[in-house]
Amino acid sequence: MSFFDLPPVIERMLLVSKDISDLNFSVGRSPQVEINGKLMPVEPLGLKRLSPYQTEVIAMTLLQGNPEATARLARTGSADLSYALPSCTRFRVNIFQQRGTHSIVMRVIPNGVPTIESLGLPTRLTDIADLRNGLVLLTGPTGSGKSSTLAAIINNINRTKHYHIITIEDPIEFLHRHINSTVNQREVGSDAIDFPSALRAALRQAPKVILIGEMRDLETTEIALEAAETGHLVLSTLHTIDASKTVNRIIGLYSKSEELTIRTRLAQTFRYIVSQRLIPRADGRGRVAAVEILKSTQRTREYIAEGESQGKRLLDAMRDGEIDGMQDFDSTIKSLIERGSITKEDGLDFATNQNNLLLALQGLSPTQDYVHAGEPPANPSTRNGSMLGMIDKT
Numbered sequence: 001m002s003f004f005d006l007p008p009v010i011e012r013m014l015l016v017s018k019d020i021s022d023l024n025f026s027v028g029r030s031p032q033v034e035i036n037g038k039l040m041p042v043e044p045l046g047l048k049r050l051s052p053y054q055t056e057v058i059a060m061t062l063l064q065g066n067p068e069a070t071a072r073l074a075r076t077g078s079a080d081l082s083y084a085l086p087s088c089t090r091f092r093v094n095i096f097q098q099r100g101t102h103s104i105v106m107r108v109i110p111n112g113v114p115t116i117e118s119l120g121l122p123t124r125l126t127d128i129a130d131l132r133n134g135l136v137l138l139t140g141p142t143g144s145g146k147s148s149t150l151a152a153i154i155n156n157i158n159r160t161k162h163y164h165i166i167t168i169e170d171p172i173e174f175l176h177r178h179i180n181s182t183v184n185q186r187e188v189g190s191d192a193i194d195f196p197s198a199l200r201a202a203l204r205q206a207p208k209v210i211l212i213g214e215m216r217d218l219e220t221t222e223i224a225l226e227a228a229e230t231g232h233l234v235l236s237t238l239h240t241i242d243a244s245k246t247v248n249r250i251i252g253l254y255s256k257s258e259e260l261t262i263r264t265r266l267a268q269t270f271r272y273i274v275s276q277r278l279i280p281r282a283d284g285r286g287r288v289a290a291v292e293i294l295k296s297t298q299r300t301r302e303y304i305a306e307g308e309s310q311g312k313r314l315l316d317a318m319r320d321g322e323i324d325g326m327q328d329f330d331s332t333i334k335s336l337i338e339r340g341s342i343t344k345e346d347g348l349d350f351a352t353n354q355n356n357l358l359l360a361l362q363g364l365s366p367t368q369d370y371v372h373a374g375e376p377p378a379n380p381s382t383r384n385g386s387m388l389g390m391i392d393k394t
Helices: 006-014 052-063 067-076 123-130 146-160 195-202 218-229 243-252 256-269 298-306 314-320 329-338 344-349 354-361 387-391
Strands: 020-025 032-035 038-041 078-084 090-098 101-109 134-139 164-169 182-187 209-212 233-238 270-280 287-295
Touching: 006 020, 006 052, 020 052, 052 067, 052 078, 052 090, 052 101, 067 078, 067 090, 123 146, 123 270, 134 146, 134 218, 134 243, 134 256, 146 164, 146 209, 146 233, 146 270, 164 195, 195 209, 195 218, 209 218, 218 233, 218 256, 233 243, 243 256, 243 270, 243 314, 256 270, 256 298, 270 329, 270 344, 287 314, 287 329, 298 314, 329 344, 329 354, 344 354
Parallel strands: 134 233, 134 270, 164 182, 164 209, 209 233
Antiparallel strands: 020 032, 020 101, 032 038, 078 090, 090 101, 270 287
């Protein structure tokens, strides 16, 4: 393999299916594509079991002309970057070292910017465009569609408002054109040194909306909160699986002595916490997003400020808050099962509380839920791959 024949290999892999989400190159395996959450091997142009040399050549080809990412890979053992084929197909790429060799995962970025409607998301998410300040968080495991949803929300703001929008991403994924708003997109590594410095600079660039690709550390989180507190609408992502976990993750970044203060600040600043899980469709044609929505209300602000306790949980508030535009995962999954959008088996695999979902599907009242997010319910199902099994791994 030479440096010049990688595009044909990738293009041949993309011909396998229109539902490919990722390409995977790992030593000892054939090139693989991920379709609806499942990896399958392919042999593009006769390329079979990959050797350490071949994955290194693929990595170096992708890194050509990107000295910042090359330096990050050498320094930290992994690097994020973007890559585009001449056909205009774009990818978010992660190259990492494992057991002395290189592995590559390439996330396919759909052409064009998605809309809330095209993604099948709850229409109430269009209300985010009307917010003037505060913090909106998109959360979910890796590959749950956070970036697509975030792009759809920015697209909605772009089409309906006349704002200055700044995005800080690593790398840039969806390319937004100026519509009614002006959108400036900065990529960490090429346009900025890191998230904190880019975020500080953004505060001097007169934006109404700031998108932060990910709140990865305390410094970025603190500046994001300050921006939200000073009149900006800040949108970002976290790798957490539900609203309670998201609140706990942010509070956990601060010292115990600061817990009361950060709870109060977060309660006053957050506007929405939107969590996603992608579930295979019953007809096998892709996946559907199950969405949990926590909205800022007097009740939810109180629960965040004072901490959750028996009878005062964010999950209770979401279950009772449909009139306010809230919804919880298991109620959403129940509706998807009843409409035939997903199978009962898949729905249970992605449920937060499988026992309660089973009872709800049978028309029975749920049992007592666990008190704090992350604590298993009584007699949890042992179904492999369930979201309950993912909680302690996230």
